[in-house]
Amino acid sequence: MVYDSNIGRAQRSIDIDDDFALEAGLTAARSFRLDDKSGLVVRAGAQVRQQFRFQDLNRFSLEAGVNYRIQPVVGFTNPWIELALDVARLEHRDSRIRDGWISNAGIGVGKYFTDRIRATAGWNYEVRNAEQGRVFDWRHNTLNLATDYRFTENSTLYVKASRIYGDQVSTVGFPYSASGNYGDVAKAVAPDTALEDNTEHRAYRIDAITNVFEIGMNYAVKGDLALDSSLQHYYSSADGGNTYNATGARAGLLYRF
Numbered sequence: 001m002v003y004d005s006n007i008g009r010a011q012r013s014i015d016i017d018d019d020f021a022l023e024a025g026l027t028a029a030r031s032f033r034l035d036d037k038s039g040l041v042v043r044a045g046a047q048v049r050q051q052f053r054f055q056d057l058n059r060f061s062l063e064a065g066v067n068y069r070i071q072p073v074v075g076f077t078n079p080w081i082e083l084a085l086d087v088a089r090l091e092h093r094d095s096r097i098r099d100g101w102i103s104n105a106g107i108g109v110g111k112y113f114t115d116r117i118r119a120t121a122g123w124n125y126e127v128r129n130a131e132q133g134r135v136f137d138w139r140h141n142t143l144n145l146a147t148d149y150r151f152t153e154n155s156t157l158y159v160k161a162s163r164i165y166g167d168q169v170s171t172v173g174f175p176y177s178a179s180g181n182y183g184d185v186a187k188a189v190a191p192d193t194a195l196e197d198n199t200e201h202r203a204y205r206i207d208a209i210t211n212v213f214e215i216g217m218n219y220a221v222k223g224d225l226a227l228d229s230s231l232q233h234y235y236s237s238a239d240g241g242n243t244y245n246a247t248g249a250r251a252g253l254l255y256r257f
Contacts (some may be wrong), residue, residue: 001021001022001189001249001251001252002020002021002022002023002049002250003018003019003021003248003250004018004019004021004093004246005018005020005075005248006018006234006244006249007026007054007057007195007246008171008192008195008201008203008246009015009168009169009170009171009234009236009244010170010171010172010173010244011172011242011243011247012172012173013171013213014069014173015151015171015173015201016174017054017105017195017197018044018054019047019052019053019054019057020051020052020053020095021050021051021052022049022050022052022158023047023049023050023218023252024047024234025047025080026045026046026047026048026049027043027044027045027054027063027088028043028044028045029042029043029231030036030042030043030083030230031166035211036073036074037070037071037074038068038070038071039068039069040066040067040068040069041064041066041067041069041085041145042063042065043064043065043066043067044062044064045062045063045064046060046061046062046063047060047061047062047063047191049061051196053136054194054195054197054243055067055093056092056093056094056095056193056194056224057090057092057095057194058092059090059093059098059217060090060091061088061089061090062088062089063086063087063088063089064082064086064087064088065085065086066084066085067082067083067084067221068082068083068084068216069081069082069083070082073178076112076115077111077112077113077114078111079109079110079111080109080110080111081107081108081109082107082108082109082110083106083107084104084105084106084108084119084124085103085104086103086105086201087101087102087103087104087133088101088102088103089101089147090102090135091164091257092194094193094194095192095194096131096132096133097130097132097133097135097190097192097203098130098136098137098194098254099130099132100128100129100130100131100136101128101129102127102128102129103126103127104124104125104126104127105124105125106123106124106125106142106215107122107123107124108120108121108122108123109121109122109172110146112145114148115150116150116151116166117147117149117150118147118148119145119146119232120144120145120146121144121145121146122142122143122144122146123141123142123143123144123145123232124140124141124142125139125140125141125142126138126139126140126142127139130184131170133180133188133190134187134188134190134205135158135169135188135189135190135192135203135204135205136141136167136169136203136205136246137167137188137205138167138169139166139167140164140165140166140167141164141165141166142162142163142164142165143162143163144158144160144161144162145160145161145162146159146161147159147160151221152187153219153220154219154221155196155217155218155219155220156218156219156220157217158171158214158215158216158217158218158230159195159214159215159216159217160212160213160214161211161212161214162212163209163210163211163212164208164209164210164211164212166207166208167187167205167207167208168205168206168207168210168236168238168244169203169204169205170194170203170204170206170215170242170244171195171201171202171203171204171237172201172202172204173199173200173202174200174201177211180252183243184240185206185207185238185239185240186204186205186206186253187204187205187207187215188205188206189202189203189205189207190203190204190206191203199225206238206240206242207239208236208237208238208239209236209237209238210234210235210236210237210240210244211235211236212232212233212234213232213233213251214230214231214233214235216229216230216231216250217226217229217230218254224252224255224256224257225255225256226253226254226255227248227251227252227253227254228250228251228252228253228254229250229252230249230250231247231248231249232248232250233245233247233248234246234247240242
């Protein structure tokens with residue numbers, strides 16, 4: 001179950017809509033040991049997302065990726081370096097401007113400080129190519145910092161902070177003349193019928209700096225089954241003095257086999 005308080009990343013309160021969604025996904029992964037210091041993980045998966053209100057945003061996605069990890073000096077508390085490459089295909093029920101491909105490349109470092117505390121930091125670059133129009137043709141640079149703490153045998157608390165530099169897509173409803181300065185700084189604009197709720201909407205792409213904060217809890221029910229829940233908050237400061245906020249929540253059941 002997923003909740004988003006501002007699904008269109010709108011600025012004006014009159015344009016802000018929230019929604020719930022159900023998600024189900026399946027991922028297969030295989031690891032390969034290259035030598036005593038390094039290894040590969042290859043994975044592929046599929047996901048279905050069903051919105052409660054804005055059902056034109058119902059989505060099916062396919063994803064594939066590979067991670068390469070090396071620990072220059074072998075040891076439990078010694079740091080490792082990881083390279084990652086992912087590609088995904090997105091298909092929506094009725095939002096052609098959102099259909100397309102996403103590719104992502106990144107590098108990160110991580111370290112166990114104790115058998116309970118782990119931290120990671122990284123950078124990734126994301127490119128999204130839309131099938132129709134240019135609004136969802138975006139480019140992102142993202143810095144990530146995360147840590148998790150296993151405070152009982154079955155419970156892990158995790159915290160993550162990200163800063164995204166690059167394109168942000170937002171929506172605005174009629175009348176557009178009252179919607180701020182987006183018209184002067186938007187890189188692309190297109191009708192967004194998927195988010196229309198008795199009001200005509202436009203989607204536009206704009207340069208922004210976005211901060212994302214997340215805190216969550218993972219509880220292992222048994223070896224192959226876990227409950228996971230988290231809260232997220234997004235804040236974007238964009239060109240033209242535009243700002244965007246959103247809060248999200250997620251709760252789910254994870255099963256490994």
